[in-house]
Amino acid sequence: MIKDQIQLTFDVQKIRDDFPILRRSVYGKDLIYFDNGATSQKPQVVIDAINEYYTENNSNIHRGVHYLSQLATTQYEEARKIIQNYINALLSEEVIFTKGTSDAINLVAFSFGETLSAGDEIIISAMEHHSNIVPWQMMCERKGCILRVIPIDQEGDLIMSEFDSMLSSKTKLVAVTHISNSLGTINPVEEIIEKSHKFGAKVLLDGAQSIQHMHVDMQKLDCDFYAFSGHKVFGPTGVGVLYGKKEILDQMPPYQGGGDMIAKVTFEKTTYNELPHKFEAGTPNISGGICLGTAIQYLSKLDIQSIQSHEQELASYAEAKLNEFEGMRIIGTAKKKTSVVSFIVDGIHPFDLGTLLDKQGIAVRTGHHCTQPLMDFFEIPGTIRASFAFYNTKEEIDIFISAVERSLTMLR
Amino acid sequence: MTLAEKEQEIIDEFAIYDDWMDKYEYIIELGKDLPKISDDKKTDDRLIEGCQSRVWLALDIEDGKVKFSADSDAIITKGIIGLLIRVLNNETAKSVATAELNFIKEIGLHEHLSPTRSNGLASMVNKMKMSALKSL
Known part of the structure; x- marks a missing residue:
């Protein structure tokens, strides 16, 4: 009963209000922060x-x-x-x-x-x-x-x-x-x-x-x-x-x-x-x-199960959308995965795509992610990594996908 | 055209863009237009390893003037290289070694030359100046 109540209160908009940095903009665009694997943002209480x-x-x-x-x-x-x-x-x-x-x-x-x-x-x-x-x-x-x-x-x-x-x-x-x-x-x-x-x-x-x-x-x-x-x-x-x-x-x-x-x-x-x-x-x-x-x-105080399912939904949604792009290769397709989507696109350097996403207000990580032996194994210079937290939304992923599309058009 | 005039020309070219993406569209075009350097020049001693992208730099001196050629695996890096080469080529080694390259800051691309950007460009500029110095 109590658990149900907690789950009902998992409201991503309400959670976003706890994180003041999510209200800022960069380069005149609303910040979309998909670099949670590198560091997470801080709630107001912290x-x-x-x-x-x-x-x-x-x-x-x-x-x-x-x-x-x-x-x-x-x-x-x-x-x-x-x-x-x-x-x-x-x-x-x-x-x-x-x-x-x-x-x-x-x-x-x-x-x-x-x-x-x-x-x-x-x-x-x-x-x-x-x-x-x-x-x-x-x-x-x-x-x-x-x-x-x-x-x-x-x-x-x-x-x-x-x-x-x-x-x-x-x-x-x-x-x-x-x-x-x-x-x-x-x-x-x-x-x-x-x-x-x-x-x-x-x-x-x-x-x-x-x-x-x-x-x-x-x-x-x-x-x-x-x-x-x-x-x-x-x-x-x-x-x-x-x-x-x-x-x-x-x-x-x-x-x-x-x-x-x-x-x-x-x-x-x-x-x-x-x-x-x-x-x-x-x-x-x-x-x-x-x-x-x-x-x-x-x-x-948050329900970890709700967090997990929300994050999983974000990752699956992002992967499905990304896979619609020609030449897309998702790196890391393990059976059990968390909300990390690492990818490369044929003929596109991760640095170029990462730079253009940045200019559209989207923070992702590009490079080898401090795992050089792993990049050597996949024979790639690095990846673009979008890593989601519970305060991210599907709407943000839609904007991210449009930004990827625009960037790829410019780079190809 | 003097080095300062070349820098001003680039500043003027970029002045028409008030949107970041338009600016980058132009840099990408410059990157695509940069003459490729031949594969035999892409040797390890010419490689500048950045964390994010890699840069190859070659230097020739013709009639006392510096001729750089360079390449990168990332197109935006190549575009910025194109701008640097446009300013520095056909200058004397001494002017290259002492060039302040303020135009990069003026057009808002100084972040790419910061060592923390790890795209090899900061090291490239250093290497351009050092190799020009060495040729003196």
Whole structure:
């Protein structure tokens, strides 16, 4: 009954009112923002929370006995709990604030990496963002570990039989993206987690593209690490989260040294603070953490099922319309996809089309999307990517399609 | 025609367009008209790798005057290259090296020359000036 009521209140026009930037224009045209995969826009409540923090509550946390410090600390720790509840982590100390997804993955690559030895194997996939490739390459170089890559097929699905044959007792960690930023593929992470655990391997999910589109439940998924960025989930930039299981995090050495992460410091020996502070050296992005909490609270008031079906409808509609153009090639046609449409057009450079769309007020991403190995696999220089959020509309897609048509006429 | 006169000529040409798309229509035509550079000149040492598009640049000196030829895989990039070549070709190496190219800003295309645009054009202008300097 309550759920029905929430669904009935999913009104895209009402939601758009929450996002002030959607009212602006660029080059004299109403802004159409289809670059949500790169970053999401912020609702007024988040913008207000940032303002309120610096106007009313700014203070350093975990340090002072004074009123403001206590207040800021309480808000920061409440934000951690909001995130814990949203992702259904067992404990709040399993939620570690980072600078973002890249920072979270680097933390694991360094710290968990320290527990590995030469010859141990890490498995990633061919569709990873550079953020989930390079930290592992650096770690493998440092520790003498071996990096293996799950290949994909032409549709953009992981070839799971290849993954099966890679798994062995040497596999220590499987680090894969939950959803591909370039292709939109939703990976079978439940299967990956189950199979990896049978070999005693830990699993890290790059959740940068998933938490804003679906419900993620840490206890149900049973992944060992999950990383995401605040700015892609309607929160501020410069803040993100690493979720990790407590028993694993407890065994990992600190990543960076500094204030807040220590229990006692002497020149002879320093003992480290407990979780989550062990991994949060120095004054953190306090406002970022608090306002990420606000963003997650905002999201939790919407019905994720309605969001998903709205976004799916947008993506299917856009794909169908785009496919009517001659020479159109959709890159990424996996069985399960999120609201990302990546495409190229025969004889048209993505940069040219992207530039002309921009001049018509439409923000899309062009290029390799930080997934160069993936572009090499498809033998293309890059794609044009339209990535939709729940505040986008079919009317915007109609305008986008007309703009593509006009651009192609000019370029051909 | 002096370098400054060539720049002014382009500024005047663009002054008639008040719509961005018309401006780009013109740039695309310029890109289509840019003489192709021969494939044997599209070598790796002439390639300027941008994040978004790629540019090949070749330089010849004839009678003390600079002759650039260039190509790109993106047509808008080619159009802007065409404008740069029109201004810089047949100038002395010294004028090329010190050219400020303010016309790009005047016609509203400076975003394409910003290093953040990653289309290879900013690097191309640098390389044009550097190779002109080297030839001195």
